[in-house]
Amino acid sequence: MTTRIETVVLDMAGTTVLDKGLVTGAFTRAWQREQGAERFDEAMRHVIDTMGMSKIEVFRGLVSEDEAQALNVAFEAAVAELVAEGVVEPIPGAEDVIRGFQAEGRRVALTTGFSRETADLVLRALGWEHLPDLTITPAEAGRGRPAPDMPLMALIRTGASSVAALAVIGDTESDVLSGRNAGAGVVAAVMTGGHASREALEAAGPTRVLASVVELPALLAELGV
Structure with missing residues (x-):
């Protein structure tokens, strides 16, 4: 029996936010x-x-x-x-993906390696202050990636029923390892970050390597979760 994904944990820079340097x-x-x-x-x-x-x-x-x-x-x-100077832009389609998950009753958490002050600055620049259900920084969770703390904090704060109901998505090996260390039901890597090769991401052991976050809804549908 498959477990429906209830909470989607998305990295910011490189995954939902275009990292133009x-x-x-x-x-x-x-x-x-x-x-x-x-x-x-x-x-x-x-x-x-x-x-x-x-x-x-x-x-x-x-x-x-x-x-x-x-x-x-x-x-x-x-x-x-x-x-x-205007370097912050959303990954094309990322906002629609987030809103689509929320419309399906899923909760969406954004995680980052930034401090709270920096994360909020980026969110304000995008007009995303109220878009995700929550955002989490390493200092708030206890440890940053590749530790499982941020995904597990998202699970607790959104009330997800189990780690199997958690999906973790990011553009780096540490994102993938964080999701795996948390025991997430789905762990996906995306190629939009530009700093990790497909081979390096695959070696970290994700469920799937995607071109971008816009492919995530189709992956969950394919997996029946």
């Missing part, structure tokens, strides 16, 4: 302001390799705690600058 562009500005040119290429590779994870945890993997905190503040300021 928002993360890498903000990191470039932040690193140059805080660290200069030294180790930039190494640091950028680390940021790309850990895409989808909590940003403060990513920065802690590069520099000392004090430097990581300063880098995080600079990163959030750079995100605000880029949002003001």
